[in-house]
Amino acid sequence: MIVVQGVSKVYNSGRAEKITALRDISLNIGSGEFACILGPSGCGKSTLLNILAGFERPSSGEVLINGRPVTGSDPRNIAIFQSYGLFPWRTVLGNVGFGLEVKGVPRPEREKRAREMVRLVGLEGFEHHYPHELSGGMQQRVALARALAVEPEILFLDEPFGALDTFTRFRLQEELIRLWLKRRPTIVFVTHDLEEAVYLAERIIIMSPHPGRIKTILPVPLGYPRDRTAYDFIKVREQVYTELKLKPTEEVEYYI
Ligand SMILES: Nc1ncnc2c1ncn2[C@@H]1O[C@H](COP(=O)(O)OP(=O)(O)OP(=O)(O)O)[C@@H](O)[C@H]1O
Numbered sequence: 487m488i489v490v491q492g493v494s495k496v497y498n499s500g501r502a503e504k505i506t507a508l509r510d511i512s513l514n515i516g517s518g519e520f521a522c523i524l525g526p527s528g529c530g531k532s533t534l535l536n537i538l539a540g541f542e543r544p545s546s547g548e549v550l551i552n553g554r555p556v557t558g559s560d561p562r563n564i565a566i567f568q569s570y571g572l573f574p575w576r577t578v579l580g581n582v583g584f585g586l587e588v589k590g591v592p593r594p595e596r597e598k599r600a601r602e603m604v605r606l607v608g609l610e611g612f613e614h615h616y617p618h619e620l621s622g623g624m625q626q627r628v629a630l631a632r633a634l635a636v637e638p639e640i641l642f643l644d645e646p647f648g649a650l651d652t653f654t655r656f657r658l659q660e661e662l663i664r665l666w667l668k669r670r671p672t673i674v675f676v677t678h679d680l681e682e683a684v685y686l687a688e689r690i691i692i693m694s695p696h697p698g699r700i701k702t703i704l705p706v707p708l709g710y711p712r713d714r715t716a717y718d719f720i721k722v723r724e725q726v727y728t729e730l731k732l733k734p735t736e737e738v739e740y741y742i
Contacts (some may be wrong), residue, residue, distance in 0.1 A: 487672055488515040488538060488640070493547035495533050495698075506697035507533040511547070513691060513700060518670040520663075522677055522687035524726070530698025531676045532644055538674060539642045551640070572617040572628055578604060579613045581628050585636035603631040607661060623654035630658070634665055640672045647682070656714075659685055663710055680730070684723050685712050692729050702729055 495508040507530045515521050523531045536542040538549055540559040549556040572581050583600035591599070604613055607627040617625055626646065633641060647655040659682060666673055677683055683690045687706055694701040706722055713719055 487517040487519075487552060488674070489550040490514070490534075490538070491547050491550070493534070493537060493544040493549065495530070495537065495542070496545045508537075508544070509697040509699050511698075511700055513703065515672060515674060518672055520666055520673045520675070520686060520688045521691060522675045522683040522689075523691045523693060524677055524680065524683040524730075525693030525698075525701075526695055526730075527678060528698075529693040529695035531678070531693060533698065534693075535642050535644050535674060535676050572625055572632075574617050577614050577616055578609060578620070578628050581617070582631045582635050584632060589636060599635055600631075603635045604628075606634075606665060607631045621654075623650050623658065626650060626654075626658060627661070630662065630665075634669070634671075637669065638671055640674070643673065643675045645676055645678070648677075648679075655682070660711065662686065663712075667710060680726050680732075681714065681723060684708075684719060684726060685714060690726065692726070704729065 490511055490513045493508055493511040494506070497505040497507055499505055511534060523534060525531055533542065537544050538556070540549075540556045551560075573584065576584070579597065579600050582603050583596045586596040586599060601613065604610060607630055609624060609627055609631070612620065612624065617628070620628070630646070633643075647658050650658065662673075663686065675683075675686060684706060690704045690706060692701045692704060693699065704722075704726065708718055708722060
């Protein structure tokens with residue numbers, strides 16, 4: 487579904503040296519796949535996601551979605567959210583229904599679908615609340631419901647749970663998996679949280695910085711829902727640690 491061919495991105499920062507944010511990225515993402523892009527800060531994760539979503543243009547190479555080159559963002563199929571980005575003057579229902587309104591879905595149908603989405607993310611009873619009356623985790627659910635309400639073919643998510651506490655993050659990760667299994671959109675999810683990637687992804691695209699490259703693509707051979715404490719889960723996590731060189735090596739060198 488998504489084909490990335492030799493994509494590079496160089497930023498002309500106005501200073502003497504240019505920044506190569508991405509160098510020669512090639513990868514394929516299948517229809518209905520859940521892929522995570524994982525890597526340390528500055529390795530080009532957001533740049534890559536923005537190029538996939540059509541918000542930025544690559545310096546060279548190209549991205550094809552369903553066989554067509556991406557030349558700009560496509561609001562009909564693709565939803566993206568980085569922070570909550572909710573409209574403060576709209577209620578939960580108004581926020582969730584926003585994308586449907588843009589699509590021209592008639593009011594009764596819009597409301598029905600928005601209510602259904604609100605229920606799916608566990609916010610029943612909060613339909614008429616405003617964003618400032620909700621916790622961070624609840625606002626993130628609203629953002630998730632809004633993105634899913636338009637039934638996007640592809641969902642691009644850039645560290646959506648980064649600012650949340652562990653409990654809320656775990657719950658929303660579970661919810662996202664549940665919704666993905668139910669509707670099967672293609673999901674490309676950027677994170678720098680290693681465990682999050684192992685919990686969510688069918689494949690983890692591991693990137694390394696300076697310049698941003700794909701280091702390796704790791705399939706996660708675990709079913710859903712995943713158990714963070716299971717032996718298999720810990721084994722995969724260890725593999726990712728090793729790939730990212732975060733695992734201490736066995737050899738110890740002594741200097742006198
Ligand atoms: N608009 C821009 N102008 C100049 N340089 C940029 C721009 N956007 C990103 N960069 C540079 O490109 C590199 C990759 O940035 P990017 O934000 O894609 O990384 P990231 O992996 O998403 O980082 P983080 O996890 O910290 O968000 C960085 O060196 C950054 O400074």
